[in-house]
Amino acid sequence: MKRALLIVLVMGVVSAGLFAQSEGDRRVVVASKKFTESVILGELVTQVLRAEGTEVRHRRELGGSRVLFSGLTRGDIDAYPEYTGTLMGELLVDENLRTLDQLRTSLESRAIRMSDPIGFNNTYAVGVTRETAERLDLQTISDLADHPEIRMGFSNEFMERADGWPGLRDAYGLENPARGMDHDLAYRGLQSGDIGAMDLYATDAEIEYYDLVVLEDDLGYFPRYDAVVLWRADLEDRLPSAGGAIGLLEGAIDESAMAAMNRLAKIGPTNADGEDGPRVPASLVAQEFLEGEFDLQTEAFVETRRAVLVRTTIDHLELVAWSMAGAILFSIPLGIVAAKQKKLAQPILWCVGILQTMPSLALLVLLIPAFGLSPLTAIVALFLYSLLPIVRNTYSGLTNIPGDVTESAIAIGLTPWQRMKDVELPLALPTILAGIKTAVVINVGTATLAALIGVGGYGQPILTGIRLDDFGLILLGAGPAAIMAIGAQLLFDGFERLAVSRGLRL
Amino acid sequence: MLSVIEATKRFGEHTALRGVSLEVGAATTTALIGPSGCGKSTLLRLMIGLIEPDEGRVEFDGEDLSNANLVGIRRRFGYAIQSGGLFPHMTARRNVEIPAIRAGRGGSQLTERVTALASMVHLPQDALDRYPAELSGGQRQRVALMRALVLDPEVLLLDEPLGALDPLIRAELQTELKDLFAELGKTVVLVTHDLAEAAYLAGEDIILLRQGVIEQRGTFAEIRDEPKSEFVKAFVAAQMQRVGALTAGAVS
Numbered sequence: 001m002k003r004a005l006l007i008v009l010v011m012g013v014v015s016a017g018l019f020a021q022s023e024g025d026r027r028v029v030v031a032s033k034k035f036t037e038s039v040i041l042g043e044l045v046t047q048v049l050r051a052e053g054t055e056v057r058h059r060r061e062l063g064g065s066r067v068l069f070s071g072l073t074r075g076d077i078d079a080y081p082e083y084t085g086t087l088m089g090e091l092l093v094d095e096n097l098r099t100l101d102q103l104r105t106s107l108e109s110r111a112i113r114m115s116d117p118i119g120f121n122n123t124y125a126v127g128v129t130r131e132t133a134e135r136l137d138l139q140t141i142s143d144l145a146d147h148p149e150i151r152m153g154f155s156n157e158f159m160e161r162a163d164g165w166p167g168l169r170d171a172y173g174l175e176n177p178a179r180g181m182d183h184d185l186a187y188r189g190l191q192s193g194d195i196g197a198m199d200l201y202a203t204d205a206e207i208e209y210y211d212l213v214v215l216e217d218d219l220g221y222f223p224r225y226d227a228v229v230l231w232r233a234d235l236e237d238r239l240p241s242a243g244g245a246i247g248l249l250e251g252a253i254d255e256s257a258m259a260a261m262n263r264l265a266k267i268g269p270t271n272a273d274g275e276d277g278p279r280v281p282a283s284l285v286a287q288e289f290l291e292g293e294f295d296l297q298t299e300a301f302v303e304t305r306r307a308v309l310v311r312t313t314i315d316h317l318e319l320v321a322w323s324m325a326g327a328i329l330f331s332i333p334l335g336i337v338a339a340k341q342k343k344l345a346q347p348i349l350w351c352v353g354i355l356q357t358m359p360s361l362a363l364l365v366l367l368i369p370a371f372g373l374s375p376l377t378a379i380v381a382l383f384l385y386s387l388l389p390i391v392r393n394t395y396s397g398l399t400n401i402p403g404d405v406t407e408s409a410i411a412i413g414l415t416p417w418q419r420m421k422d423v424e425l426p427l428a429l430p431t432i433l434a435g436i437k438t439a440v441v442i443n444v445g446t447a448t449l450a451a452l453i454g455v456g457g458y459g460q461p462i463l464t465g466i467r468l469d470d471f472g473l474i475l476l477g478a479g480p481a482a483i484m485a486i487g488a489q490l491l492f493d494g495f496e497r498l499a500v501s502r503g504l505r506l
Numbered sequence: 507m508l509s510v511i512e513a514t515k516r517f518g519e520h521t522a523l524r525g526v527s528l529e530v531g532a533a534t535t536t537a538l539i540g541p542s543g544c545g546k547s548t549l550l551r552l553m554i555g556l557i558e559p560d561e562g563r564v565e566f567d568g569e570d571l572s573n574a575n576l577v578g579i580r581r582r583f584g585y586a587i588q589s590g591g592l593f594p595h596m597t598a599r600r601n602v603e604i605p606a607i608r609a610g611r612g613g614s615q616l617t618e619r620v621t622a623l624a625s626m627v628h629l630p631q632d633a634l635d636r637y638p639a640e641l642s643g644g645q646r647q648r649v650a651l652m653r654a655l656v657l658d659p660e661v662l663l664l665d666e667p668l669g670a671l672d673p674l675i676r677a678e679l680q681t682e683l684k685d686l687f688a689e690l691g692k693t694v695v696l697v698t699h700d701l702a703e704a705a706y707l708a709g710e711d712i713i714l715l716r717q718g719v720i721e722q723r724g725t726f727a728e729i730r731d732e733p734k735s736e737f738v739k740a741f742v743a744a745q746m747q748r749v750g751a752l753t754a755g756a757v758s
Contacts, residue, residue: 404587404588404589404590404591405591405592405593405594407551407556407587407591408585408587408591408592408593409593410556410580411554411556411580411583411585411591411663412580412585412604412605412653412654413577413578413580413581413583413605413608413609413657414577414604414605414608415577415608418608422593422604422608423593426595427593427594427595500595501594501595501596501637502637503594503595503596503597503637503638503639504594504595506637506639506640
């Protein structure tokens with residue numbers, strides 16, 4: 001008992017230290033979303049701020065606008081690249097903002113500054129092959145109305161969004177057949193002629209690669225997605241030149257320049273023999289651009305795969321260890337309460353069951369207001385996901401002890417505490433450990449989602465791998481995660497051999 | 507020394523005991539007998555506070571059983587049940603020792619006591635270090651008996667202590683139990699469905715129950731020769747053949 005208390009105490013102190021350290025660490029933090037263009041823009045912002053002589057950390061590939069915007073509002077991050085369309089149509093949609101000035105005023109009231117547009121409008125677009133464009137003389141989306149035989153292949157999201165295909169069809173009076181398909185497959189469908197037109201982002205690297213023609217949105221149907229940089233007003237207290245440094249990027253990158261950078265990072269340069277690759281790391285793409293455009297020498301870091309593996313392993317272990325320790329310490333008593341208080345059993349099991357059904361990104365977003373874009377948010381989410389198997393198994397392990405054994409324990413004069421310690425917990429231990437093993441496997445797998453809030457772990461190489469379509473990178477995260485899950489199981493198997501009485505294994 | 511006073515116990519719709527009163531004196535052996543569902547096990551469980559009566563009370567040594575004194579009183583009782591109720595994760599030795607250790611009576615004397623108890627119930631010493639799963643049914647029952655005796659209790663409560671055993675082992679243990687009761691001179695209350703066993707082990711005081719009511723209490727001879735009701739008569743008749751076989755040996 002005393003030992004358990006001591007362990008809890010030590011853990012408390014250590015974790016307080018852990019988070020205090022990350023809290024006190026007031027370097028400038030730039031973040032980006034989990035697609036290549038955002039990572040490049042984030043890297044550009046990072047490097048121009050770094051050129052001001054301050055230490056800047058780039059938290060790459062966070063899981064979505066909502067995560068980044070709350071992180072910026074809370075102060076977990078200081079700056080990140082965003083699109084005006086996302087701000088007006090999604091993040092601040094309730095405010096019904098119409099113009100950039102209105103948007104800027106609204107952000108100012110949140111102590112957030114916004115740069116002028118960087119120069120490109122990454123909106124939806126409709127593209128066709130050059131061959132089709134020339135043969136049918138297509139230049140604008142209106143021209144498509146004259147060719148209802150052209151079949152459309154759209155990404156599923158675009159098919160369903162009100163501002164996607166349904167609106168576009170009505171606005172231009174199009175009667176073309178359309179179906180939803182995977183975006184990457186649509187490029188191939190376009191090449192093979194299965195479809196005649198597809199949706200694009202205006203700065204997709206593939207536009208140049210496949211030599212596509214972007215049809216002009218002559219009715220101005222699509223909202224503008226001008227790239228801008230957002231930063232916290234208080235960043236300028238710490239780094240007065242921040243606004244000016246970021247201002248360097250205003251109007252500096254047009255669609256073709258951005259598409260070219262996207263291509264370098266996603267596909268790589270084409271060499272003299274017409275072969276592509278290898279891909280250029282986003283940090284070097286940004287560095288090269290800044291040097292070429294502004295003659296600005298900046299620092300760029302490229303991590304080796306080995307360094308990535310070491311760093312993500314440490315992050316991942318930290319997330320799993322703390323959340324599992326917490327889950328075990330919390331779930332076993334909760335399972336005991338459920339087993340002992342019949343009235344509480346169902347409510348407890350329901351509650352931990354409901355937690356399990358929460359989509360992980362939703363849970364993370366819910367927790368950000370409380371804990372920020374910190375490891376603590378991920379640890380709390382993982383802790384919550386680990387409760388069900390342990391609580392349920394503790395409960396069933398205790399309630400399935402044969403009645404004659406429980407009665408004997410009472411009849412020979414053991415106190416309730418002695419019965420729990422000497423008889424009930426040792427007998428339920430194999431079941432409890434089975435629950436812990438289930439929980440740790442779920443935990444190690446789910447911890448990859450921590451990358452969505454930029455706190456590292458094996459999810460990060462997985463996200464990068466998905467973004468760059470790089471199977472090796474995906475394996476760099478998925479492989480060690482599998483090994484860690486197996487290792488954790490073996491660890492608890494070993495503990496089981498030590499802790500579970502031989503009498504129960506006969 | 508142990509009294510049940512006007513005790514009624516219901517389980518949902520079913521009434522297991524209807525206002526039962528009885529008293530058990532010191533150093534006597536009493537058998538509770540009757541057909542399945544007559545309430546004999548319920549009565550025994552009431553005596554050690556495993557269940558509480560809905561009406562009435564149980565008194566031990568002049569004190570009402572209550573949550574405040576139950577743990578203390580149980581340590582003055584020994585209790586063993588049909589299946590043994592041994593803790594499967596503990597060795598036989600640990601099973602026997604645990605009530606004493608948790609009552610604060612561990613130490614070297616305990617080791618001696620376990621050795622003595624093992625020879626008293628004829629359990630081989632090497633069986634003490636085996637787990638219940640490694641013991642035979644008879645050995646498990648002997649260990650359960652040792653556990654019931656380890657605190658040198660004033661009262662021994664046994665619920666079908668031999669019920670799970672095959673006939674040969676059962677006969678052997680019956681003999682041993684009888685000797686043991688005589689040697690220990692303790693108050694014993696045992697539940698059995700077998701009149702022969704009751705007659706053999708507790709011939710002086712048999713309580714016959716039917717549907718939660720005491721039908722007749724008396725010596726074996728009284729119950730056999732002066733049945734108070736048709737039920738007692740029928741119950742005795744049904745079991746007589748086996749009783750004859752056993753008592754013939756015992757009486758002669």
